[in-house]
Amino acid sequence: MIHTIPPYGGTLKECYADDPEVLKREAMGLPEWTLSRRQLCDVELLLSGGFSPLEGFMSEADYYGVVENMRLDDGTLWPMPLTLDVDAGFAALAAPGERIALRDAEGLLIAVMDVSDRWMPDKAHEARRVLGTEDRAHPAMRYLSEYAGEVYLGGRLTGAAAPLHYDFKALRHTPRQLREEFVRRGWSRVVAFQTRNPMHRAHLELTFRAAQRAEANLLIHPVVGMTKPGDVDHYTRVRCYEHALRRFPEQTTMLSLLPLAMRMAGPREALWHAIIRRNHGCTHFIVGRDHASPGKDSLGNDFYGPYEAHELLAAHRDEIGIEPVPFQAMVYVEERAEYVPAGEVAPGETVKSLSGTELRRRLREGLEIPEWFTYPEIAAELRRTHPPRHRQGFTVFFTGLSGAGKSTLANALMVKLMELGGRPVTLLDGDIVRTHLSSELGFSRAHRDLNVQRIGFVASEITKNGGVAICAPIAPYAATRQRVREMIEPLGGFLEVHVATPLAVCEQRDRKGLYAKARAGLIKGFTGIDDPYEPPEDPELRLDTSALSPAAGIQRLLLKLEALGFIARP
């Protein structure tokens, strides 16, 4: 069904079925694809008209037109490829002419897709053209190379239901709802502000000025779908935006959440953002410095020039259907006690700034966040979800050969931490885990990986919730340990402790008699004997229990935890 809603932004193409019940019956028996988080975001905006004029995933011709020239096959300006990536196994069931059912992770039918195109993309070429790089430090390049399926599908969508959201329902609006809301409020000029960060004073000053310059009302339109890995989670950000909103003159500004999955594609992404806001009924769009920038590449250089996005939008200004409002970075000038665009700083004036990294450091260490940088209520909100390290959870991950002394150290550490108090402590010793979590697993490479990943998962949950997890598996493979580290580090502390007692000592101790059995060939695949142990290259701590008593080892570990800020002086 196509609805045309004047007055803003031209035609809005909503793609929902007239009768979802009929569609649900039709979907029974169709090949089923479970949408990833990113695909679910894409489908939500395709169905709601956020990506008008698209009415589904792109055909092969549209895709190549977009990749090469930023144009759909009919010549319409469109900067970002939007395709359904699937694995070869599923692709075999989805020939052009077939229909497939797209479901969310719980199995709810979201849409039916009439597959029109199926092809194998050249992902490296796509990355070079669209992102301007093949560097894995770019999140969209990493997605393409590590997560995206090898086959792309294109075809129209017919929606059964909008993806379910339980959070911030009152702040979510489809393009049609926003257009209607603007009409209801009598807003004929609306300038949209795109953001994936909490709003601080610089952002408020920038949006005040933009609204004044455009003589428009302001829509704060943050992305809550997927942003850059490592960003502040959207729950915290939305609470910050709600605080920020109270700082604007009443009735001038509105907050609405956009379920977009960003690609961090710099200039092309900025153009895409503008088109999306046009579809949501806005007349103006703020383009910032480094708009949708993914940060530095693996050589430490910027992926895009700071004002490349301004230039691209200016070049296409006549056909986007929304007026770009370019802005330089806003900086705080001490002498004037106010924010001004960077280009307006007079010679000799003192400019103050605080980087994202510095803000995170201050939060982590519980240091002051200056008032010139952000409002107290926003700083307090950030502090709630980013407590200083001594109130964050952490994981101590012992790794080493059988008999190296991991369990002894782990038990001693647990007792010492309980003596210190303050956080719940959980011990995930190798034997405990193999009894309660992994009783069906053996010692093949695949089973060891599964075992260690299960430990990592439980430890990550404990860490996320502010507890201490002490793990003590052999964990012989470096890649698996790295995966565990990546799982936990964004949630709190992670300390890898290599219990580096030499094999000869472990074997001599042979408390369980297993080394003797392994040497006699009665146990196969025994770590250190006929299965490898890959020692950590750069652990937070290395302890050799042949040279150090458990008490001395634990003391060194406590000092390390203290130096990193996770515990008060032992």
Ligand code: PPS
């Ligand atoms: S792993 O590799 O991390 O999954 O191993 P883990 O869960 O820590 O289990 C190691 C304990 O199992 C006993 N065991 C073996 N270890 C190594 N290799 C083989 N083939 C093997 N078979 C049994 C051994 O007692 C280990 O206990 P610890 O406490 O490390 O001595």
